[in-house]
Amino acid sequence: MYLAWKEIKHEKLRYGLIVGMILLISYLVYILSGLSFGLAQQSTEAITSWGAQSVILDKDANTSLQQSMLTKSQTDKLTLTKKESYVGQTPVVTKQAQHKNVSAQFLGLDWAQFIGTKLTLVYGHKPTKANQVVVDDAFKTDGYALGDKIQFNSNKDHYTIVGFTHNAKIDIAPVVYGSLSTWRDLKKLPATFTASGIISRDADYSTGIAQLKTYPVSTFINKLPGYSAQNMTFTFMIAFLMIISLVVIAVFLYILTIQKIPNYAVLRAQGVPSGVLVNNTISQALLLVFGGLALGSSLTALTAKLLPAAVPIAFNWPMLIGVTAGILLTGVVGALIPVKLILKVDPVTVIS
Amino acid sequence: MTKTTTIEMHHIDKTFGHDTSKIQVLKDIDFTAQKGEMSLVIGPSGSGKSTFLTIAGGLQTPTAGTVTVEDTPLTTIPVKQRDALRLNKIGFILQAYNLVPFLTVQEQFSFVDRIKGTTHMDPSGLAALLDDLGISDLVDKYPSELSGGQTQRVAIARALYPDPEIVLADEPTAALDSQRVAVVGQLLHDLAKKHDKSIIVVTHDMRLEQFADHIYEILDGTMRQAS
Ligand SMILES: Nc1ncnc2c1ncn2[C@@H]1O[C@H](COP(=O)(O)OP(=O)(O)OP(=O)(O)O)[C@@H](O)[C@H]1O
Ligand SMILES: [Mg+2]
Numbered sequence: 001m002y003l004a005w006k007e008i009k010h011e012k013l014r015y016g017l018i019v020g021m022i023l024l025i026s027y028l029v030y031i032l033s034g035l036s037f038g039l040a041q042q043s044t045e046a047i048t049s050w051g052a053q054s055v056i057l058d059k060d061a062n063t064s065l066q067q068s069m070l071t072k073s074q075t076d077k078l079t080l081t082k083k084e085s086y087v088g089q090t091p092v093v094t095k096q097a098q099h100k101n102v103s104a105q106f107l108g109l110d111w112a113q114f115i116g117t118k119l120t121l122v123y124g125h126k127p128t129k130a131n132q133v134v135v136d137d138a139f140k141t142d143g144y145a146l147g148d149k150i151q152f153n154s155n156k157d158h159y160t161i162v163g164f165t166h167n168a169k170i171d172i173a174p175v176v177y178g179s180l181s182t183w184r185d186l187k188k189l190p191a192t193f194t195a196s197g198i199i200s201r202d203a204d205y206s207t208g209i210a211q212l213k214t215y216p217v218s219t220f221i222n223k224l225p226g227y228s229a230q231n232m233t234f235t236f237m238i239a240f241l242m243i244i245s246l247v248v249i250a251v252f253l254y255i256l257t258i259q260k261i262p263n264y265a266v267l268r269a270q271g272v273p274s275g276v277l278v279n280n281t282i283s284q285a286l287l288l289v290f291g292g293l294a295l296g297s298s299l300t301a302l303t304a305k306l307l308p309a310a311v312p313i314a315f316n317w318p319m320l321i322g323v324t325a326g327i328l329l330t331g332v333v334g335a336l337i338p339v340k341l342i343l344k345v346d347p348v349t350v351i352s
Numbered sequence: 353m354t355k356t357t358t359i360e361m362h363h364i365d366k367t368f369g370h371d372t373s374k375i376q377v378l379k380d381i382d383f384t385a386q387k388g389e390m391s392l393v394i395g396p397s398g399s400g401k402s403t404f405l406t407i408a409g410g411l412q413t414p415t416a417g418t419v420t421v422e423d424t425p426l427t428t429i430p431v432k433q434r435d436a437l438r439l440n441k442i443g444f445i446l447q448a449y450n451l452v453p454f455l456t457v458q459e460q461f462s463f464v465d466r467i468k469g470t471t472h473m474d475p476s477g478l479a480a481l482l483d484d485l486g487i488s489d490l491v492d493k494y495p496s497e498l499s500g501g502q503t504q505r506v507a508i509a510r511a512l513y514p515d516p517e518i519v520l521a522d523e524p525t526a527a528l529d530s531q532r533v534a535v536v537g538q539l540l541h542d543l544a545k546k547h548d549k550s551i552i553v554v555t556h557d558m559r560l561e562q563f564a565d566h567i568y569e570i571l572d573g574t575m576r577q578a579s
Contacts, residue, residue, distance in 0.1 A: 271439030
């Protein structure tokens with residue numbers, strides 16, 4: 001460690017460049033994984049907030065809540081527990097004279113069921129009438145406020161925003177929570193339809209009706225429009241980036257080590273064991289990578305703060321720890337590749 | 353006073369290269385060094401002086417023959433043990449470049465403390481050594497900031513600081529003026545006489561002659577005693 005640190009201090013420019021390179025690589029990986037997670041969250045936020053374990057849909061709806069419909073004749077045969085909630089989903093465009101239109105997802109609820117009762121609001125209150133709605137706080141950024149009267153699509157009816165909730169997005173759009181009857185109105189459905197599907201906190205909830213199927217929530221999420229494709233794209237991007245950075249970091253450390261061979265030969269001639277030199281090389285690589293990671297993560301935090309709210313970026317610990325460990329490992333592997341060279345250093349090379 | 357042998361070399365041969373490009377640098381060399389004595393090995397450039405010295409200190413292995421350092425047969429012990437011997441018993445003053453470029457002069461010494469732990473000079477001993485060599489003012493400088501002669505003197509101090517039993521010096525005065533040559537010659541001579549060290553210097557600098565107990569000459573790969 002002593003030698004490693006002294007050397008870094010003496011060769012500030014050279015080591016600064018390497019730290020800078022690791023900073024940029026880690027910054028890129030952090031931001032990409034943040035965007036990936038942020039975007040994924042926009043598909044699933046609402047579902048996650050409900051604590052859903054399974055989703056019950058029409059078995060011919062291609063695992064899509066939007067495509068599914070449960071008829072009254074089906075739901076009349078069901079007994080829902082405290083763990084089940086009807087949801088009617090339909091995409092809407094919200095309109096209000098003073099604000100710009102917002103593409104949203106309307107979710108009709110029975111407010112007496114668990115999604116409705118467990119919903120936490122940041123402002124306002126839950127609907128008490130059919131023409132009242134609670135909206136995601138993304139609407140606030142577009143200027144919507146409590147008491148605003150909004151219209152959906154080209155419908156004449158007005159609905160009043162009585163509450164804001166946080167973290168309510170599904171299918172990459174903010175959610176408008178309303179009633180199941182409004183959902184029917186928007187879909188122009190008769191009263192013979194109950195909802196799009198059932199969300200359950202019970203993984204094994206079964207309806208006993210052949211036409212209805214219970215999906216685990218993970219299956220449901222993977223079938224959300226674009227969700228798998230987008231996640232796969234990001235995963236590949238991050239994986240390739242990691243592999244490329246492994247090669248780049250390894251090459252840099254290799255060149256660095258080659259340049260140090262004469263110094264090592266001097267130390268070997270003085271009788272310094274090669275173990276000390278190997279140790280030195282690895283601890284130096286770790287110092288450089290730690291330095292780069294610290295700066296990279298600070299820059300990421302700063303960027304996340306400065307990015308406009310519209311850019312979906314979010315972080316979670318398992319992901320951050322995984323990425324960080326990956327880059328650290330990359331550095332150690334890069335430093336280990338030239339170890340053979342160090343072990344083979346011939347002190348005689350510095351004699352003449 | 354009985355003599356104590358520190359280095360003993362028998363029938364040393366050293367060849368480099370193969371087949372047609374083969375050159376024999378050392379031929380059947382016998383050599384012994386004693387405690388309390390300073391030996392000088394002289395010879396023209398390319399005669400094999402450095403090769404001889406590095407074999408004596410275990411940096412290279414001879415093609416044939418045996419080297420014994422303080423009763424340890426150098427040619428048969430593992431590398432680790434040879435490293436330890438170099439670290440603990442032998443001080444090398446190399447012909448070129450034997451300072452660590454990213455450590456200041458002071459740090460070159462403190463690094464020895466870290467690696468070796470015990471048996472090096474105490475601070476006053478080091479201060480006196482630096483003073484003798486006229487490099488006390490240079491302790492905060494990096495090797496790249498030193499002149500050739502200053503580098504050489506720091507290298508000498510660096511080799512002597514761990515207080516080695518045996519000092520092997522390769523052209524330690526090449527970059528020094530006559531006054532400094534006398535200082536270094538006297539220093540090495542005193543180490544042998546007052547501290548009972550074994551000193552071997554290879555050089556073509558005849559100005560060192562007066563300080564030596566024995567003088568050997570290498571010519572065409574063979575060694576003979578000159579006085
Ligand atoms: N590793 C090596 N491979 C091939 N030849 C070598 C090697 N090392 C030394 N030689 C050759 O051995 C001979 C003796 O070299 P050495 O360095 O011992 O000479 P020297 O007496 O120290 O010379 P100088 O006074 O110039 O330092 C030279 O001809 C040199 O070219
Ligand atoms: Mg030489």
